[in-house]
Amino acid sequence: MRSNKSARSVKAIPGGLADEQPNGKKQDKSLLDTVRQNQARAAAKSTKYGNGPPMAKDDDDDDDEFYDADESHETSPKTDTYAGHIEIDGVTKDLAKNSLDEDSESETQDLPPLKALSSNHQVLDHGPDSDVFSNPIDVFIHSGANLCFGLLLVMISMIPPAFNRLLFIIGFHGDRDRGLCLLWQASKFHNINGAMAGLCLLGFYNQVISFADVLPEPSITRTSENEAQQDVQGYPQERCEALLQDMRSRHPKSHLWLLEQARMEAMNRRLSTALSILESSAKHKSPLKQVEALNMFEKSLMAMSIHDYKLCAESFLNCVKLNNWSHALYYYFAGAAHVESYRHCVMSGGSDKERKKHAEKATRYFHQAPQHAGKKKFMARQLPFDVFVARKIQKWDARAKEWDVPFIDAVGVSPLEEMVFFWNGYRRMDDAQLQTSLENLKWSDDPARGNKSTWAKEEADEKAVLAVLRAVTLRNLQRFDEAATILKENVLAVPNSELKGGFRDDWTAPCARYEMGVGAWMRRKQGGKEEVEWVKECEGWIEKAAKWEGYELDARVGLKIATAQDTIKKFWEGRKAA
Numbered sequence: 001m002r003s004n005k006s007a008r009s010v011k012a013i014p015g016g017l018a019d020e021q022p023n024g025k026k027q028d029k030s031l032l033d034t035v036r037q038n039q040a041r042a043a044a045k046s047t048k049y050g051n052g053p054p055m056a057k058d059d060d061d062d063d064d065e066f067y068d069a070d071e072s073h074e075t076s077p078k079t080d081t082y083a084g085h086i087e088i089d090g091v092t093k094d095l096a097k098n099s100l101d102e103d104s105e106s107e108t109q110d111l112p113p114l115k116a117l118s119s120n121h122q123v124l125d126h127g128p129d130s131d132v133f134s135n136p137i138d139v140f141i142h143s144g145a146n147l148c149f150g151l152l153l154v155m156i157s158m159i160p161p162a163f164n165r166l167l168f169i170i171g172f173h174g175d176r177d178r179g180l181c182l183l184w185q186a187s188k189f190h191n192i193n194g195a196m197a198g199l200c201l202l203g204f205y206n207q208v209i210s211f212a213d214v215l216p217e218p219s220i221t222r223t224s225e226n227e228a229q230q231d232v233q234g235y236p237q238e239r240c241e242a243l244l245q246d247m248r249s250r251h252p253k254s255h256l257w258l259l260e261q262a263r264m265e266a267m268n269r270r271l272s273t274a275l276s277i278l279e280s281s282a283k284h285k286s287p288l289k290q291v292e293a294l295n296m297f298e299k300s301l302m303a304m305s306i307h308d309y310k311l312c313a314e315s316f317l318n319c320v321k322l323n324n325w326s327h328a329l330y331y332y333f334a335g336a337a338h339v340e341s342y343r344h345c346v347m348s349g350g351s352d353k354e355r356k357k358h359a360e361k362a363t364r365y366f367h368q369a370p371q372h373a374g375k376k377k378f379m380a381r382q383l384p385f386d387v388f389v390a391r392k393i394q395k396w397d398a399r400a401k402e403w404d405v406p407f408i409d410a411v412g413v414s415p416l417e418e419m420v421f422f423w424n425g426y427r428r429m430d431d432a433q434l435q436t437s438l439e440n441l442k443w444s445d446d447p448a449r450g451n452k453s454t455w456a457k458e459e460a461d462e463k464a465v466l467a468v469l470r471a472v473t474l475r476n477l478q479r480f481d482e483a484a485t486i487l488k489e490n491v492l493a494v495p496n497s498e499l500k501g502g503f504r505d506d507w508t509a510p511c512a513r514y515e516m517g518v519g520a521w522m523r524r525k526q527g528g529k530e531e532v533e534w535v536k537e538c539e540g541w542i543e544k545a546a547k548w549e550g551y552e553l554d555a556r557v558g559l560k561i562a563t564a565q566d567t568i569k570k571f572w573e574g575r576k577a578a
Contacts, residue, residue, distance in 0.1 A: 128189045143186045143193035150182030151200055158208060158562055176566055180204070187243060190250060198247045199256060205240050206263035211424045211556075213518040214538065214564035216571065240264065255286040259295055262302075266428045271306045275299065293322040300333065304416060305425035307436050309344075312416075313337035313361075325383075327372035332389045335365035336415040342408060343443050359408040366393055366407070384553050391552070395503035403454060412458065413444050413466045421469055422556060426476045437473050441466060460498040464491045464508035471515055480519045487512045500551070510548035511557060517541030517564065532575070539568050 133139045157174030159167060167173075183204075186197035209215065216234045244264065248257045258281040265274035278299045286292050300315035316333040323330075342358035344350070370393050373386035392415070400410035417440055420426060426434065444466050445455050467490035471483040491499075491512035500506035517538045524534035542564045545557075 139189055140191060140193065143189040143191060143197070146182040146186035147193045147197045147200075150179040150186065150197070153179030154183070154200075154204065157566065158559060177570075195247065195251065198243055199260070202240060202244060202247075202260040202264070205235055206260060206267050208559070208563075209235050210263075210267050210427060212560050212563035213424075213427070214521045214542070214560075214567045216567050235267070237268070255281055255284075255288075255291050255295065259291070259298060262298065266302060266305075269428060269430045271302055271428055271430070271433070275302045275306060278302070289322065293319065296322055301423055301425065302428075304333070304337070304423075305420060305428050306433060307340075307440075309337040309341045309416075313341075313365075325376050326385065327375070328369040328389045329383075329385045331365045331369040331372065332385075332392075332415075333419060335362045335369065336419060338362035338365065339408065339411055340414065340416050340440065343414075343440070347443070359406065362411075363407045366396070369393060384555060388552055391503055398503060399454075403457060405454065409454060412462045413469065414440050417441060417469050418465065421472055422553060424560075426472050429476065431477060434473050434477050438470065441470050441473070459504065460494050461500075461504040461506070461508060464494060464499055464512070465505050467491050468508050468511050468515065471512075475515065475519055475522065478522075480523050484516060484519055487516055492516075506551045507553055507557065510545045510551055510554070513541050513548070514545040514557065514561060514564075517545065521564075521567075535568065535571055538564075542568065 128139060133142065153175045155174070156167065156172055157176040157179065159174065180201070183197045183201050187194050187201060241264070244257060244260055248254075248261075251257065258277060262274040262277040262281075265271075265277065278295055281295060282299075286295075296315055296319050300312055300319060303309075303312040303315055313334040316330045316337070319330045320327050338358045338361040342355055342362060345355045345358060370390045373390045374382050376383060376386075396407060396410045396412070399405075399412075400407045403410060417437055420437065426437070429437070444458075444462075447455075467486050471486045474480075474483040474486070491508055496509055498504075499509050517540075520534050520538035520541065524531045524538070542561060546561050546565065548554075551557075
């Protein structure tokens, strides 16, 4: 404790409060008197309460001394209230009425109890008819906050592993469950926020979830005695159907809900029904060109998955007219559809005129694609599919020149089936359509059905492409053992150095490991091993795929991997909680 002797010297105060100023003028007496009175009062108090001697007349700072304060005062009993006084602006106030005891009466007795401030912690469960939202401004703020924050949490949770680690370092964390719950809550309200939340939810379940393979089974959780609510994870089909019906009743003239209905039908492996919905909605065009473009693109993908090659090519060419982005991708799709038409003509014994027509169109559209690649960029970088398309065409041109064959015969494993894989069209197909895909893949390595002269010249990466596509098709047909055997023999056993570099397809190695994980996950309920053992095997393969070095279209595959990691994490959390 500093003694009163250590008071600052008047001479040391900046500006000089001494009797004389540097210019020789007298200081204001009132100010000097105030300083002297404060010093005298401090000296008197130190004599009464302090341990040190009174402040000496010599107030030089160099002579400051310090003394220890007494730590025990047996004669001073502890009181529940502060018995002292405080002086504010010259007025002394008695603080004896201020108590630290919670039961004592004070001025705070008029404040609401603490429980009243936090009792309504379930406000997120209230619907638009609740008394909580009697004010329309409250409704808008509540639904808007749920929409924006929920969407942000879901989007961050879907970021591929490589970028997710970077965001984790700087403090961004996604939470898919919480984000989806917030979006479901926002969708209850009949305003623009509710409509946007419904659109985000249906888009997430019908598009993002449709790209994923490792998903939890939707569970039913009891929220009250008479209410059952499906889990937000997986694909809550009944809840999504109810949401879509509600949105269509709110906005009957909107074409967006017809699009979501078609996607929902495709998600349930009813592609023919989905395609008919889109074709019927096209008769009444939307006033928004963007909606029309979305409908056309979705129609093109469904035609590709249903193996309607003529409709697929025509629809993707229409996308070129409706959309300024990804023209290279659209021309590539159209060329791939004509490749399949050409091969079907060859296998079915079609006319030479028909073969020539499809060969010429395929060659023309394929070579148009690179001309449009790189024109549109995202974050100063080329679009991933533009890079993919340009490399593919260069690869086939080089092979045609090396093998001295027409360009159409230098094309490798079905490029259309490859696109089906990247857009996860196999998950939308029924068994008959999956069998058609297997037949298409036989062109490459079955001498009795397809190409007889070039398969022996193919490198390991092209054979790995065929193996991955065939394994995915077999896995969707529930033929897990066959799928795993194909991957082990044709991809996992091949050195990684033979699957990358140059014009090779380097995506096969990580995708094969991802597919091994998906197969283990799918078999966890079928016996052979304990469920936990299958999940551990799945987790091991998924982690290998997640830690793989950069490769082509890794962002698209990374979305599947991120969803799988989240699902496995939820599985272990559920086991631990049980």
